[in-house]
Amino acid sequence: MITFTINGKEVQGQDGWTILEVARWNGIEIPTLCHHGALEPYGACRLCVVEVNDGRRSRVVISCMYPIRAGIQVQTESPRVANVRRWIVQLLLDESPESPKIQELAKTFGVTPSRFKKAGVDFACHLCGLCVRACQEVVGVQVLTFGNRGLRKEITSPFNAASKECLGCGTCTYICPTGAMDQVFQRVKGLEGESHEH
């Protein structure tokens, strides 16, 4: 058993567990976007940052991937953490102003749209990758993938083509936190533009 503290509270865990898991098990909530119980941690959104003091120095790390160690002191709500989180939410908000989930987060952290403007169309997707990972890890096929890079990065199917592999199971639309997957799903199934009235 590894013993350490979170927000001054003494907690225990086993080798290999992450700070996020132990915190949640002990009823301490840490906000996340790209984390899902069914999937391996991914560390894309950085929203789960916490401050870890290992006795020598204090660092801001992502809790979803940081393995616990004996004696560390974890702060989940320190001013430093709050500052980092606010910036992350700020950037996410500027990137996906349409996403209801991000709007909710912005409200919680008191963030408003800034001078940063994203080029291109506003789309609710903020590239957390849950759909891509769920398709691969849960369903076991690889219908979804990231396309392009940088500012033009997007969720798509390989070669942007309607997929023959897609089972139509809807796991991606279920796991998508913003609802942006609906449109992508139609495209992946090759149904875009088709009427869905029966």
Add this chain to the structure above:
Amino acid sequence: MSTENKIGIFLCECGGKISNRISLPKVSELLIFEPWAHLGIYPYPCLSPGLEAIKAKVQAKGINRVLIGGCSGRVMKKKFTQALASVGIEKHQVEIINLKDHVAAVHEATPQELARKAAALIAGGMASLTLLEPYEPVSLTFEGPVLVLGGGVSGFVAAQQLARKGMESVLFAKAQTAERVLDELHWTFPGCRIFCEDMAEILREVFTSPLVRVMPDHPLEYIIGGVGDYRVGLKQPDGSVAEVAGAAIIVALDREFGPGNIDYIGGGERVCDLLDLEERLGQGDQADFKPGKMVFWVNSPQHGKEAQELAAMAAWRDSQVLAREHPQVKPMVLYPANITLPLTGADLVEARAHGIGLMSYAPEVHPVVQSGYVSFVSPTDNLEHEVEWDTLVVPGAPGEPAAKAQELLRWLPIYSENGGRLQKSHIKFYPDQVPDESLFFTGSAGGVCDLNEVLQQGKKAARGVLNLREKALQGRLVSPVVVHVDKDLCEGCGLCTEICPCGGIEHVKPGSGPVPRETDNHLCSGGGTCAATCPHEAIKVVNNTAQQLEARVKAILARMQPNEILGFVCGWGGLASAEQAAVKGLTYPSGINLVPVNCLGSLDPSILSMAFLNGVKGIMLAGCTPKHSCHYHYGVDHCWYRVNAMKKLLSLAGLERRRMSIGYVEVNEPESFVRMVESHMDAMEKLPPLPGDDKTKAKLWAIHATMHRPRVRWVLGTSLRRPAEKEFPGSQFNAVDADETMLDVLKEEFTISRIFKALRDQPLNPPDLARAMDEPVKNITPILTDMAKEGRIITKGWEKGYPIYAMGKA
């Protein structure tokens, strides 16, 4: 797995997402008298600490059935199954009740009220888990040759690859020599003459290999058996049937290229189609090719882009051959601009060197053929241009799959899609549901493609077979037990074989009579339509049985309020859209209790009648849209008939037909799902609960008995929702006739069931029986006489000139 029930219930708080909406302590309190071995509330059972806690409990208390009250089983089940495998819990021993999406997130009721609903769903899950049975997967052997059927070109490559790896194969082909195969190649793959040398190499290897037996392609009589043990019967010229056994089957079917319709062009000998040209090229006679300009005009947009692309490629390759062998001919390809010619830089260099013209035309404006000229609109300048020709070649069109296809389709799970394209069963499984691919289908009949592609398909099929052999050698070729047929109950009617979309239920030889069926679980999808239609209830989907579902429904019903209803959702459209309603933050009335099933086709009709017998007010079913999106081909269409029969029986019993309704949604249509629920709930609110008097009870009992009657189940099993049907079997001439025939059957069987019910209580004479049943005597006397004649009831004595009938066998 021990048969002793030790159920562990693990309720998830989900960081407040569940625990804030459902009072979990109240749920535990409501479940206090249920037979569980452990019940606990956990903050996050899905994270490592939670999984460790579950594992510890499983080991400490000897738990052998795990029920998790959390979120979607579709997403979470894999994680729990993988984690719990180390403590000996298998997939079917884990049940996930979706409290978050079916209860917490979608209803506005108080946490106390929602706790009751949650407890009902959990009690249902427990009832289902209680009936789990241990089973052992079957290990398969994989010996003997591979049977290559269909006679397609890809079969030769498959045989070649197999022989190289020391695997025997039997190849059935029309052409018995390599030369014949090459001579006929252009009938299926025009424009592939340039590959002939490579092809000849392969064929030589195949025809000389001691491991390949090439046999004449006699008419197919039957294909029976399963993976590792297929038997194919071939009708010999003398009328006898020769049987060939093999471990696996590769189906190589090509699509023949039909001659193009060139009559409307005219032009006599100056105009020909690609096949004609290929014949002449094959003979290689210089005199056949007059000097001059030869234009290949790629038209026939009606056959689709792929066919055009193929034709253009064929034209290009033939141009190459012409340029090399008959330099007096100047070929040119005129192709529509909407297709792309996959030509490399080297090809273009060659085209220039040989003077092969490549010209595209705007497909919106149809080119016009004149004598000696074709005029077309160029996409580059929108002007009409003319090209001169001395010979005009119009490509043929991809025609029907080879005649062999019709014989094979009868026996194998290969289906004809629209456009004549053949496809393997389009059932899409989750990859971990499929053991291994075990039926290999190759050739251009599955989709227009060129020779190269087809040869690759053949190689891939061979690799698949070799993988199976490798697995078998290591003893890992295991067939899961998905569906089990009870040989004592099966009467060999063959209905299951007819309706099985995946080829999982064995065919039997024609004329072998009613023999019990067996299942090939390697092909089985576990859809369960077969189990729900079996007239004798001989088929069960292992650990997903009708009995389990019945127990689940009963347990839920026992905890439901009188004004609540049941909702059956199929595992694809219905369940996905229900769960997505929660993600989208939609709400609907909490009076509907959702019961997920794999496919609505797997919902036994007796479950519906049982629910009414147990007092449910109404039932709603949500499945995928018929035909185009049902994952099990026609599952939802089969279910439609069960709903329809249930409606008819309800109205025969004097109850409202609208207590049952079925709706269709796609995976990403949560709004439609909510509308369905609201509409049905509204309709139900206007109805009183089911009358609880003895007469109604007796009628509902009779409905339930009717749904178990083999004759009714047979009629339901053979019926399929076919609104566009124009032809009806037997003496039924139209839709109304067919429906009335079914109504007559239901009426008769319903009356029989009611007579049984009445006679069960006490022996009665016809007038008293009629009074007890509230029916005119004349309606029941003919049925009574028949029943007595058949010995299903006995005449116990006589009273005032009437027979007194009683239960019992004569």
